[in-house]
Amino acid sequence: MHGTSAIASIAVLSVGGCVVTLDSHSFNGDELCEAVQNNAVTQLTIVGDAFAKPILAALEKAQAAGTPYDISSLKVILSSGVMWSQQTKDQILEWCGATLADTLGSSEGVGFANSVAKRNQPAQTARFTLGEHARVIDDDGQDVVPGSGQRGLLAVGGPIPIGYFRDPVKTAATFRKLNGQIWSVPGDFATVESDGTIQLLGRGSACINTAGEKVYPEEVEEALKLHPAVLDANVLGLPDEKWGQSVNAVVSLREVAAGSALPTPQELIEFTKSRLAGYKCPKRVLVVDQVHRGPNGKPDYKWASAELLS
Template identity: 50%
Template sequence: MGWNFGDILDAVGPNVSPEAPAFIHGSRVINWGDAVRMTNNMARGLIARGAQPGDKIAIYMRNRPEYLMAVAAGWKARLTHVNVNYRYTPEEVWYIFDNSDAQTVVYASEFRDAVTEIRPRLPKVKTWVEVSETGEVASFAEHFDALGEEGNGGPLDIQRSGDDQFFIYTGGTTGMPKGVMWTHHDMREITLQGARKLGPVPETLEELAEATRRMPVGSRILPAPPLMHGTGLLTSMGTMMAGGCVITLEKPNFDAEELLTAIDAHKPQTLVIVGDSFGKPILNALNAAPGRYDVSSILTIVSSGVMWSHEVKKGMLEHMPQAMLSDGFSSSEALGMGNSIMTKDSEVQTAKFMLGERCKVFDENDQPVEPGSGKSGMVAIGPPNPLGYYKDDEKTARTFRTINGVRYSIPGDWCIVEADGTLTLLGRGSACINTAGEKVFPEEVEEALKTHPSVDDALVVGLPDEKWGQSVTGVVRLAEGASLDEDALRAHVRKSLAGYKTPKRVVSTDQSIRASNGKADYATAKKIAETTLA
């Protein structure tokens, strides 16, 4: 029947010490015994309320144990996970619930007003579950804790399938968010492919249960980015399915000092971030108070999704010399395109990745790009891949294409393949700027801007221009105490990049130009540039 995440939890859960921590959130600790009992009860309760295999369970909350417990309950009940961006407006949240055909919604009480506003237009949602710290829930909702206490806590007696689905809604750079459809088995196989290179791995549920019984203590992970996005969620899922402990932060917005305090207190071995947008604040906090935080437990720092610069990696290793920095080149629809590993003894340059075993690079005519040719191409990753985008056959056909008999996922990431087989990432084609007939990938210019000491963060957008078609325009957040010097920044970029890639204008802002997961918010950056230069 293939790997199923619910079956994996049924194999792992009873074989972890019931007193071992499964989730830590500030002073709250939920042990494995309670987590197994509550998620079993919740799964059975959702089925009793009408949920059928394949129905969608949408989860609308910030990082907290209940997010992952709802995910686990959904797996056990054979429901399909749907992530919801809590930064969205009520209308955008309605779109996700409606587009996904959500049957169950689990939400935090802080979003009760938004849910109340859109609920009349969501007739397909049959069960609303509210996570409330006060005990009060909306009149139309079930209480999360009460649902978890309803029953004997035993496992469900149901047959699951490796074809059960798991959705990751991704915003991308253009258009409305789309639900990427993965099967449990295919997503699990990608994880196992990497693990098999390191040694034998459990290949059956019985072997997994036995390995869990022999495990002296589970690993601990601290995901800094939101669980509503792939980087934080997928890494946390892996730890949960290995009988480990997931540590989440309490503050609504990322705070580097809170993170370092949690590392000091709870000793995770793995830290998950999203590039420089998390790495820089962490590095600044470490530099501001050398020796204040014990970060010696960190053995691996995992990042994916945005640029993680060499300078920031090097600085972090000065404080955590024991750590291995794993920089993944992936997207929700293309897991495992490439990876780079940096340690104190082995450095790598920004945006340089080793091509994954399932990957190839094709030009616009679907011809392979020869290493060392200097030609750019699009990264394509072979199976296992998602089934496609939910209810969007057109986008599915554009992204998932068959070349020479192999079905590839080609999300639009452009790169150059070096003679040694490594990739130098250029950027996503949908964000590419066409200026006077030349292609400019924003990420390349952004990295050049960010190496200037006055710049804390930068995004680059294309604005309409009568002469150039589009003009390359930089939007920067300045370092504390710095002032904007456009000419100096343009000259700095010009030292490392061609003239046509140099921004025609650079503007500064105090607004955030990143989404909560650290990814670029190009729409906001473009509005800032348009307003400033109007």
């Protein structure tokens, strides 16, 4: 996210624009909405659902209190870093007519893929259009055939770094030479659909291997967040004697109306079973007050693991 914010800020400043930042050390939806309203912000940079959901909660709470925020000045909302679901995008578009740009990149290279959503033009969760210099490759460095269902690794060429400073081993693993050209391959897996678009699966380093099956945490997190009571979710694998690794989730729940019951962990597990293959569903769900994320909005797996093991 540090790269995304820097690139967005430099672009705005280079044309004489003004960059508005927030004072708090952690993200606050109300603070952001106030900043947009008070400064007539036209472009907003966020970190997927990790920021979009608190923004929606602030908008809904302010409207219910009779003091709604005005965010109609927004023309573009740019996101990068974590998953931004179709459901959340659709809800954001109920509050403003901005163009929603979901970009896929990393510190090792930009321009992997992008997705654009507008009113009456929805964008499916984790579905992207490949960038000009991007491709999806198999273990042999060959392009994955569209519509084959084969998993491959995202790679990007063009204007990219050439390696990590004083780390030749990591450089060799990430910056691969294919047919005489250097490609950045940070480790994100995807499939290529028959129309050439890609379905992002997730980062291989976070992949859960349960009973020989690969489970990408992002897919399980999105299934959990489809439940109307779930505000945020973090999914990870933990050692398991039977399965090798088991799928586990830490979730936080949104406020519900008086008299309404919050879902139990077992109800949330059952909810995922209607949307995922059985082996992908969490074996355990732990409900917490707040799911911890890093300052860049990305999952804090170390914290989640400690919570589940405590």
